[in-house]
Amino acid sequence: MSKRTVLITGCSEGGIGAALAVAFHNAGLKVIATARNINKMTNLAALGIETMVLDVLSEESIQDAASKIKKLDILVNNAGAGYNQTTSDLDIAKAKELYDLNVWSAVRMIQVFLPLLLMSESSPTIVNQTSVLSVVGVPWQTAYGSSKAALASITSGLRYELAPFNINVIELKTALIASKFLEKPGVSESILPEKSIYAPAKSVLNPTLHYADLSSKGADPAQYAKEVVGDVLKKNPPKVIWRGEGATQLWLSTMLPERFINGAISKISHLNEVEKLIKQ
């Protein structure tokens, strides 16, 4: 029997996609690791993993990749990014670009690769990478959180739509992982506009927009990926996989009234300090 084949988007070195590629490879699957810059996957190529250029925002790039792939059993939509800003100062053009990446690129990948998944005789599966922020609204991260909530909603509806075709649809509700996420422009270059209503609190907000507190925190991507791959390859995989630092606490909080996590949300967003500076 030929090996199950998995395609993963966003596999740049140091990120979750790369760790998932290694974990699926170690589990004995044929992995097609993709990223928009092939030079960011030399570590994977060195392990014997097939690498391919795929910019999920480019129809041409998606079609080019699809023309080279003849068999697919698991599609992992992992590529994504953040954009932190106070909602009143969001650049709508940037927020729409974020939605193109975090929501619509995943949908387009599913549309294009569905014919191959329909031909799969080995538990065809779609895995969408959302976030724990898809269920918890957090200040200054509303563009990102809402994009992940949109993908979570699409993932739930799609699960019903594809049930008649026996395609599994899995959501990764991922919590904090130590990746390159914080180094990307949408996070590392976020800055409060001078005219913001929050300007009096910029000394607190600017580092918060960069997730300064979270740098050097988060679960090890390799350990996370090993656990996720173990879940996905189960005979009856869970529909929603909660993994990463703090995932269990957040999962529990979804069953409690919102007031139980108000304090934690205020703390990570430095809301009390912001409020004090604004009101002084």
Ligand SMILES: NC(=O)c1ccc[n+]([C@@H]2O[C@H](COP(=O)([O-])OP(=O)(O)OC[C@H]3O[C@@H](n4cnc5c(N)ncnc54)[C@H](OP(=O)(O)O)[C@@H]3O)[C@@H](O)[C@H]2O)c1
């Ligand atoms: N880290 C966390 O704590 C965390 C928590 C929950 C969910 N997530 C989600 O997990 C996924 C992976 O993030 P990460 O933490 O591993 O961050 P990362 O290290 O920045 O990885 C993001 C990946 O997405 C790729 N990407 C961005 N735009 C792309 C495009 N147009 N086409 C193809 N690939 C593109 C990046 O490529 P470049 O290297 O070229 O930018 C990179 O390979 C994201 O969807 C993120 O939202 C992360």
